[in-house]
Amino acid sequence: MTQSPPVPKKRFPRLVTGEEAGASSLLLRQDPQRSVRVAEDGSAIEFVFRIPVPIEIRRESVPLRLLCDDSPKCWEETLSRLDWNMPYGKKTVGRWISLCLHRILEQALDIWIKESYELVRAAQKGDAERQIFKKKAHCTRGPQPNYAIALRAARRYPEVLRQVKELKVALRTLRKRGKAKHGLSTKEARTIIGNRLPCEVLQRALDTLLGTDDHNSPWRLLAPGLPPTQIAEKYVACTLEDEGADLGRVSIGSHIRLGNRLIAALSGERTSGATVTPSS
Numbered sequence: 001m002t003q004s005p006p007v008p009k010k011r012f013p014r015l016v017t018g019e020e021a022g023a024s025s026l027l028l029r030q031d032p033q034r035s036v037r038v039a040e041d042g043s044a045i046e047f048v049f050r051i052p053v054p055i056e057i058r059r060e061s062v063p064l065r066l067l068c069d070d071s072p073k074c075w076e077e078t079l080s081r082l083d084w085n086m087p088y089g090k091k092t093v094g095r096w097i098s099l100c101l102h103r104i105l106e107q108a109l110d111i112w113i114k115e116s117y118e119l120v121r122a123a124q125k126g127d128a129e130r131q132i133f134k135k136k137a138h139c140t141r142g143p144q145p146n147y148a149i150a151l152r153a154a155r156r157y158p159e160v161l162r163q164v165k166e167l168k169v170a171l172r173t174l175r176k177r178g179k180a181k182h183g184l185s186t187k188e189a190r191t192i193i194g195n196r197l198p199c200e201v202l203q204r205a206l207d208t209l210l211g212t213d214d215h216n217s218p219w220r221l222l223a224p225g226l227p228p229t230q231i232a233e234k235y236v237a238c239t240l241e242d243e244g245a246d247l248g249r250v251s252i253g254s255h256i257r258l259g260n261r262l263i264a265a266l267s268g269e270r271t272s273g274a275t276v277t278p279s280s
Contacts, residue, residue, distance in 0.1 A: 024063040145250040154259025161232040189218040205234035
């Protein structure tokens with residue numbers, strides 16, 4: 001059997017020196033060009049940062065000419081593999097970028113509030129609302145929850161809690177009936193659970209609370225000392241993790257409580273906007 005000839009490796013015309021690479025890095029150290037746009041469907045705010053690499057710089061720099069002119073895809077691939085968790089001072093690079101972007105968004109909202117109230121000649125009311133905004137938008141020190149995840153968790157939790165409570169009642173009823181008949185219907189118990197919540201997700205939630213003993217038993221839902229609130233919280237956490245959400249070091253309970261506060265605040269905004277009386 002004939003072997004295929006080895007694929008030759010792509011090489012630069014020559015290897016660059018550390019001195020050349022260092023000088024090229026300094027040429028890239030400049031303020032980026034910035035632009036912002038909101039996606040047409042409203043699904044995202046896009047920040048675009050561009051580092052110009054004009055032709056006169058590329059003529060002077062062999063590394064930049066090789067990367068940007070001869071092998072742009074290779075350079076793009078290298079940039080895409082960057083570790084955003086690399087340390088920068090006491091935080092990571094990714095964390096610093098997130099904090100800076102959040103500060104920019106705060107400033108934009110502050111400007112929007114100010115101009116909105118000035119538009120209806122209610123600048124004094126606007127100043128009061130801006131003070132409230134600055135206080136509520138402030139983050140405390142320490143591990144921060146993901147606010148978007150917190151909102152999803154709080155929206156999801158009440159219905160899951162209701163289902164868990166009703167399942168406990170249904171399983172207790174089934175267990176009493178089974179004892180009267182001198183036998184428990186595990187198959188029926190699984191059917192009852194599956195009609196309300198996905199069994200696999202509920203099993204994983206119970207595994208985190210009780211361990212993996214009797215993993216397949218539906219009766220673990222009635223384990224003594226296990227309140228419905230804990231089961232519902234872990235269930236919600238499992239569904240969020242299945243969607244790729246990262247809760248970080250903040251508990252699911254804290255996310256749900258924060259989400260409830262966000263829901264209350266957002267509901268207040270919807271009802272208060274129309275009550276502004278323009279000043280004379």
